[in-house]
Amino acid sequence: MTTTTADAAVDEPSVRKNSPGAARGPRRTGRIRRIGLPYLLLLPALLLELLVHLVPMVIGMVMSFKELTQFYIRDWGTAPWSGLDNYTMSVDFDAPVGEALLHSFFVTCVFTVLSVGICWLLGTAAAIYMQDVFRGRGLLRAVFLVPYALPVYAAVITWAFMFQHDNGLVNHVLHDQLGLTDKPSFWLIGDNSFVALLTVSVWKGWPFAFLIVMAGLQNIPRELYEAASLDGAGLWQQLRRITLPSLRPVNQVLVLVLFLWTFNDFNTPYVLFGKAAPEAADLISIHIYQSSFVTWNFGAGSAMSVLLLLFLLVVTGVYLALTSRGRKAADV
Amino acid sequence: MRIRAAAVGAVTMSLALAASACGGGSSSGEGSNDSPKTLTYWASNQGASIEVDKKVLRPELDKFEKETGIKVKLEVVPWSDLLNRILTATTSGQGPDVLNIGNTWSASLQASGALLPWDAKNFGRIGGKDRFVDSALGSTGVQGQDPAAVPLYSMAYALYYNKKMFADAGISKPPATWDELVADGKKISKKGKWGLGAEGSNLSNNIHQIFVLGQQHDADFFTAEGKPDFTSDGAVAAIKQYVDLMAKDKIVAPGNAEYAQNQSLSDFAKGKTAMVLWQTASATFKSLGMEDDEWGVAPAPVQSGTPGTGTNVNSMVAGINMAVFKNSKNIDGATKFVEFMTSDAEQKILNKAYGSIPPVKAAQSDPAFNTQATAALRETLATSAEALPQVAEESQFETAVGTAVKELFADAAAGRPVTTASVKAKLEKAQQQMPTK
Numbered sequence: 001m002t003t004t005t006a007d008a009a010v011d012e013p014s015v016r017k018n019s020p021g022a023a024r025g026p027r028r029t030g031r032i033r034r035i036g037l038p039y040l041l042l043l044p045a046l047l048l049e050l051l052v053h054l055v056p057m058v059i060g061m062v063m064s065f066k067e068l069t070q071f072y073i074r075d076w077g078t079a080p081w082s083g084l085d086n087y088t089m090s091v092d093f094d095a096p097v098g099e100a101l102l103h104s105f106f107v108t109c110v111f112t113v114l115s116v117g118i119c120w121l122l123g124t125a126a127a128i129y130m131q132d133v134f135r136g137r138g139l140l141r142a143v144f145l146v147p148y149a150l151p152v153y154a155a156v157i158t159w160a161f162m163f164q165h166d167n168g169l170v171n172h173v174l175h176d177q178l179g180l181t182d183k184p185s186f187w188l189i190g191d192n193s194f195v196a197l198l199t200v201s202v203w204k205g206w207p208f209a210f211l212i213v214m215a216g217l218q219n220i221p222r223e224l225y226e227a228a229s230l231d232g233a234g235l236w237q238q239l240r241r242i243t244l245p246s247l248r249p250v251n252q253v254l255v256l257v258l259f260l261w262t263f264n265d266f267n268t269p270y271v272l273f274g275k276a277a278p279e280a281a282d283l284i285s286i287h288i289y290q291s292s293f294v295t296w297n298f299g300a301g302s303a304m305s306v307l308l309l310l311f312l313l314v315v316t317g318v319y320l321a322l323t324s325r326g327r328k329a330a331d332v
Numbered sequence: 333m334r335i336r337a338a339a340v341g342a343v344t345m346s347l348a349l350a351a352s353a354c355g356g357g358s359s360s361g362e363g364s365n366d367s368p369k370t371l372t373y374w375a376s377n378q379g380a381s382i383e384v385d386k387k388v389l390r391p392e393l394d395k396f397e398k399e400t401g402i403k404v405k406l407e408v409v410p411w412s413d414l415l416n417r418i419l420t421a422t423t424s425g426q427g428p429d430v431l432n433i434g435n436t437w438s439a440s441l442q443a444s445g446a447l448l449p450w451d452a453k454n455f456g457r458i459g460g461k462d463r464f465v466d467s468a469l470g471s472t473g474v475q476g477q478d479p480a481a482v483p484l485y486s487m488a489y490a491l492y493y494n495k496k497m498f499a500d501a502g503i504s505k506p507p508a509t510w511d512e513l514v515a516d517g518k519k520i521s522k523k524g525k526w527g528l529g530a531e532g533s534n535l536s537n538n539i540h541q542i543f544v545l546g547q548q549h550d551a552d553f554f555t556a557e558g559k560p561d562f563t564s565d566g567a568v569a570a571i572k573q574y575v576d577l578m579a580k581d582k583i584v585a586p587g588n589a590e591y592a593q594n595q596s597l598s599d600f601a602k603g604k605t606a607m608v609l610w611q612t613a614s615a616t617f618k619s620l621g622m623e624d625d626e627w628g629v630a631p632a633p634v635q636s637g638t639p640g641t642g643t644n645v646n647s648m649v650a651g652i653n654m655a656v657f658k659n660s661k662n663i664d665g666a667t668k669f670v671e672f673m674t675s676d677a678e679q680k681i682l683n684k685a686y687g688s689i690p691p692v693k694a695a696q697s698d699p700a701f702n703t704q705a706t707a708a709l710r711e712t713l714a715t716s717a718e719a720l721p722q723v724a725e726e727s728q729f730e731t732a733v734g735t736a737v738k739e740l741f742a743d744a745a746a747g748r749p750v751t752t753a754s755v756k757a758k759l760e761k762a763q764q765q766m767p768t769k
Binding site for chain 1: 416419422423425440441443444445446532533535558585586587589590592719724727728731732734735738740741742743745746765768
């Protein structure tokens with residue numbers, strides 16, 4: 001790729017030099033201008049992209065090779081290079097730092113799979129049920145979208161209140177009213193915190209799945225269902241043979257986006273648990289935050305972030321490769 | 333023509349972007365006096381709310397402007413954000429001129445080199461080091477180095493108790509030792525009422541409590557060379573004793589394990605718990621609707637005997653220090669502002685407003701610091717308070733060990749046993765998380 005462009009750049013002046021006809025000159029510059037303009041117009045966007053995304057990312061990567069602790073944060077330049085120390089420390093799973101990171105990684109994986117799965121299931125089910133016209137459909141649709149529209153902080157802090165041990169609504173309903181538990185449970189500390197986190201995450205995430213699937217359903221021609229029911233296909237068969245295959249491209253994007261959002265979610269655990277999340281709900285984003293901001297070791301935090309970035313790149317790449325191959329095969 | 337206009341537009345915009353990208357560079361240079369007419373001041377949240385702080389500080393800042401012509405821009409930063417904001421300011425070089433810091437952070441922030449060192453010359457500009465109480469000076473940075481900050485408000489832990497609840501349980505005087513506290517607590521802890529309140533999920537508060545208990549068990553959490561030493565027998569015993577107040581003695585409500593936002597104070601004000609160990613709580617009680625004659629205050633308990641030094645320490649040296657950012661554009665003005673805020677007159681006004689004790693000797697003589705609420709605190713600071721370890725890794729210690737205590741409280745609340753072995757295991761893990769260099 002690079003060689004071709006380089007060759008072209010080298011060839012061009014020589015071509016021009018060798019061509020005696022003056023008439024070809026203006027036409028050529030006109031063509032260059034025409035080809036160059038889109039790139040020129042893209043330049044501001046490209047620079048913004050560099051500025052907002054790539055520059056901080058590259059700085060983060062550089063930081064991960066430095067011993068950037070409190071002694072050096074005032075002037076990063078003076079921080080000594082530490083080579084791969086931050087990385088070896090992060091992936092040394094026998095030592096406490098690496099072990100904690102690995103644990104946090106597993107928690108995050110389980111959490112993400114469950115959260116994305118439940119969000120998708122709820123969103124798809126609700127969207128399919130809401131396809132038929134009935135009284136109050138508009139109202140229900142609006143109500144379903146409320147969690148998605150609420151500011152994250154306000155919503156999660158409300159959940160934090162509801163999950164309180166002594167005065168929380170959740171314990172009031174589960175214990176006082178329904179008598180499902182022997183004694184009031186703790187939701188914000190200890191092992192139950194995973195359930196609390198998952199609940200809030202699903203509550204916050206499923207309306208998005210609902211919205212996207214609902215939009216996807218609008219594009220499936222009615223005739224398909226009519227034809228299918230004439231052929232004697234039941235509801236379940238219609239769902240399996242028409243709805244789900246037609247939603248495939250939508251689902252492909254939806255699941256990827258949900259996965260990335262959930263895996264990287266910082267706000268929910270931070271607002272629910274504060275700076276030190278319980279071990280059972282120690283998501284990777286908050287773990288990295290604690291490894292850098294709270295312990296003032298920004299080099300180690302950056303190294304963990306880079307590892308996370310690599311992991312997400314690999315997962316996204318593999319996912320896209322698999323799903324697009326599947327789609328191509330289906331298209332043939 | 334149109335194409336050329338578009339191209340020119342695109343290039344111009346790109347250049348503008350590139351220029352603005354370069355404009356945000358950090359300035360880690362030394363301070364100057366380039367803008368002598370203004371100062372930015374980050375105050376910590378000392379009153380019941382940020383609004384209260386603004387009301388207390390604004391008239392004083394106006395007074396300062398009248399005297400010196402320097403306008404002070406005030407921002408009161410909540411505790412949950414303050415350390416992060418300071419770190420960000422340190423990293424970017426874009427910070428305030430003058431700021432308040434929790435005095436336990438002094439050594440950690442000193443290590444970053446962002447704060448103006450208070451050498452003899454700088455101290456001379458605010459009237460000399462001798463004006464300040466020794467215990468407060470002991471929490472301004474690593475020993476043997478020039479302090480990173482100047483004491484502004486001093487506080488100490490004391491035992492606050494609900495007079496009526498004590499009387500109802502037939503207790504005539506507040507407990508002086510931990511055994512008495514547990515015995516009294518057991519008398520009170522029944523029918524939905526509890527003996528003592530705790531903030532199990534508040535890492536800093538956990539550290540303050542177990543530091544004092546550590547002293548009483550003859551354990552420092554750092555060696556003389558400044559290496560972490562979390563797993564000594566004394567440290568394990570201290571933390572077990574604190575968590576056992578919930579796990580074994582059952583005088584702390586299990587729900588307190590998840591408290592981190594001063595819920596234990598509102599429980600106290602509502603009459604749900606009879607005692608709290610707290611620093612300068614009087615103003616908060618008032619804002620929660622509790623009258624001054626409803627509560628009493630006594631020195632925090634010791635293992636035996638009376639509060640003093642060594643293993644009879646019963647409080648940390650709590651307080652707020654005032655620091656100057658080294659790269660301030662108004663170093664002279666900033667120093668003048670520190671001089672103003674630590675002057676005898678201002679010390680009396682500010683510490684009265686916040687219920688704290690002035691770290692300035694001359695200001696302590698004011699009768700306001702000899703009332704029910706303040707006498708015990710002043711006495712504690714003078715005779716039986718010890719500064720937290722003045723080491724650069726102090727803030728990491730707060731996080732690592734504070735989290736260990738939080739997890740132990742979670743165990744206790746869930747009814748899991750808290751044993752010497754389980755405490756030691758948590759502390760070992762905390763110690764391994766500390767930086768090795």
